[in-house]
Amino acid sequence: MSGNRTFDSPGPDSVYRAALENGAFRIQKCGGCGAHIFYPRAICPACGSTDLGWVTASGKGTVYSTTIVRQKPERGGDYNICLVDLEEGPRLISRVVDAPPEEVRIGRPVEAFIGELDEERVVLFRLAEAG
Amino acid sequence: MAHMLRGAAAVVGLGLTEFGTLPERSHLEVMAEASHGALSDAGLTVKDVDGLFVSNFASPFLALQSAEYLGIDPAVLDSTNIGGSTFVSHVQAAAMALATGVCNVALIAYGSTARSGGRAGQGRGPQVRTPYEDVYRPRNPIGSYAMAAARHMHEFGTTRDQLSSVAVSARAWAAKNPRAEMREPITVEDVANARMICDPFTVLDCCLVSDGGAAIVMVRSERAGDFPKPPVYLLGIGMAMTHDQIAQMPDITVTAVAKAAPRAFEMAEVSRGDIDVMEFYDAFTINTILFLEDLGFCAKGEGGALVESGAIAPGGRLPVNTNGGGLSCVHPGMYGLFTVAEAVEQLRGEAEGRQVEGAEIALCNGNGGKLSSQVTAIFGTGAAV
Numbered sequence: 405m406s407g408n409r410t411f412d413s414p415g416p417d418s419v420y421r422a423a424l425e426n427g428a429f430r431i432q433k434c435g436g437c438g439a440h441i442f443y444p445r446a447i448c449p450a451c452g453s454t455d456l457g458w459v460t461a462s463g464k465g466t467v468y469s470t471t472i473v474r475q476k477p478e479r480g481g482d483y484n485i486c487l488v489d490l491e492e493g494p495r496l497i498s499r500v501v502d503a504p505p506e507e508v509r510i511g512r513p514v515e516a517f518i519g520e521l522d523e524e525r526v527v528l529f530r531l532a533e534a535g
Numbered sequence: 536m537a538h539m540l541r542g543a544a545a546v547v548g549l550g551l552t553e554f555g556t557l558p559e560r561s562h563l564e565v566m567a568e569a570s571h572g573a574l575s576d577a578g579l580t581v582k583d584v585d586g587l588f589v590s591n592f593a594s595p596f597l598a599l600q601s602a603e604y605l606g607i608d609p610a611v612l613d614s615t616n617i618g619g620s621t622f623v624s625h626v627q628a629a630a631m632a633l634a635t636g637v638c639n640v641a642l643i644a645y646g647s648t649a650r651s652g653g654r655a656g657q658g659r660g661p662q663v664r665t666p667y668e669d670v671y672r673p674r675n676p677i678g679s680y681a682m683a684a685a686r687h688m689h690e691f692g693t694t695r696d697q698l699s700s701v702a703v704s705a706r707a708w709a710a711k712n713p714r715a716e717m718r719e720p721i722t723v724e725d726v727a728n729a730r731m732i733c734d735p736f737t738v739l740d741c742c743l744v745s746d747g748g749a750a751i752v753m754v755r756s757e758r759a760g761d762f763p764k765p766p767v768y769l770l771g772i773g774m775a776m777t778h779d780q781i782a783q784m785p786d787i788t789v790t791a792v793a794k795a796a797p798r799a800f801e802m803a804e805v806s807r808g809d810i811d812v813m814e815f816y817d818a819f820t821i822n823t824i825l826f827l828e829d830l831g832f833c834a835k836g837e838g839g840a841l842v843e844s845g846a847i848a849p850g851g852r853l854p855v856n857t858n859g860g861g862l863s864c865v866h867p868g869m870y871g872l873f874t875v876a877e878a879v880e881q882l883r884g885e886a887e888g889r890q891v892e893g894a895e896i897a898l899c900n901g902n903g904g905k906l907s908s909q910v911t912a913i914f915g916t917g918a919a920v
């Protein structure tokens with residue numbers, strides 16, 4: 405983990421995006437309190453420390469909640485939106501994209517991968533085997 | 536010792552526009568109509584106002600725009616935006632400014648033509664992007680609230696019918712309110728069978744999109760008796776927030792009301808049993824269930840059963856959203872001020888056709904963002920102070 409770089413250029417947001425472009429899903433870990441942090445911050449929201457380093461996320465998570473955004477087929481059809489609890493702790497919003505949205509249920513294990521939405525690199529999820 | 540804000544300021548003027556469709560009018564024109572109504576109600580004009588509190592989805596300069604438009608010479612200007620709870624938070628800011636003598640006549644005003652004018656009608660500029668949320672197109676705010684409902688159903692067994700009963704109750708109240716937009720009775724089946732928007736929400740789980748405006752005038756209590764209408768006193772108020780983006784909400788089934796409400800109750804020196812009527816920002820059916828739980832009217836997870844019992848409907852023991860709420864009365868994008876407006880009408884005894892008999896104490900809960908900010912305000916009649 406790096407030391408206190410959160411007020412330097414490039415900032416945490418840019419560092420995160422650069423890693424994503426290179427195919428890595430990284431989250432922050434606080435050197436002060438040990439909390440994992442997502443989305444990227446300059447100050448730890450748990451303890452106020454600026455000693456934030458980067459770790460590669462395991463990508464393993466569990467669906468905390470989910471919905472189906474209903475949309476006419478001609479506009480692209482229905483799609484999933486969900487909240488995923490990463491095994492490191494942080495929660496993020498994303499989509500499960502490899503299954504019909506009806507099959508995305510609360511409590512299901514999911515696995516992150518880096519994909520594209522609207523020509524932007526983003527973290528997406530697929531359903532994973534339990535355990 | 537009583538809190539210095541308890542009973543320090545009172546609402547002495549209320550103005551409402553027509554609700555529904557107000558074509559070919561700007562949000563400033565609608566705001567001005569509501570403001571004129573509130574000031575006339577108090578026997579005042581814009582020239583008496585020295586504190587102006589406004590908000591919408593416009594530029595950060597809305598306060599300048601509005602003061603110029605109305606011809607107000609302000610000592611206090613505030614266009615904070617914490618979402619639709621903003622105008623309830625303005626009640627706190629206005630009471631502080633009045634109590635400390637920074638201003639003498641506070642006008643809190645809102646106007647929007649969200650239905651006729653779309654985003655421009657709400658004064659909405661380019662959408663502010665939340666880069667870790669918007670890219671997934673969660674259809675905010677609906678998607679965020681839908682996930683709160685889905686989680687509540689998962690954890691506590693809250694049912695489709697229980698969500699529906701919130702909308703049915705709101706409609707039953709609206710049927711008694713000549714000003715409400717949607718007055719045709721509906722059933723739980725109607726709600727469940729309506730067009731699905733974001734599971735589990737159908738279109739009838741979601742608030743309206745309206746044109747409309749509201750305004751109130753507040754003064755220090757020492758002169759509150761000098762106006763034509765009976766004063767409605769602010770007894771207590773509390774604010775709290777938990778997050779901006781829904782993924783940052785610590786527990787999606789527990790809102791910041793759990794923190795805001797105790798602050799309001801403590802300041803007001805009243806308890807839950809003293810509340811005669813409640814007005815919530817019911818952006819979606821789940822809101823009413825969450826707020827009843829977080830206010831402590833039932834245990835966490837029991838809000839569904841409480842609303843299904845008919846307690847919040849006309850004739851129930853806990854009247855909620857007696858105007859029909861954002862679900863059936865009016866919702867121009869930011870509903871907060873309409874909770875206060877209905878509380879004022881109820882405490883004045885002016886809520887024709889839907890009056891809660893003998894109402895002396897009313898509770899308002901403004902909600903903002905994606906269940907993000909919550910402001911609980913408790914108002915009372917002169918007898919309650």
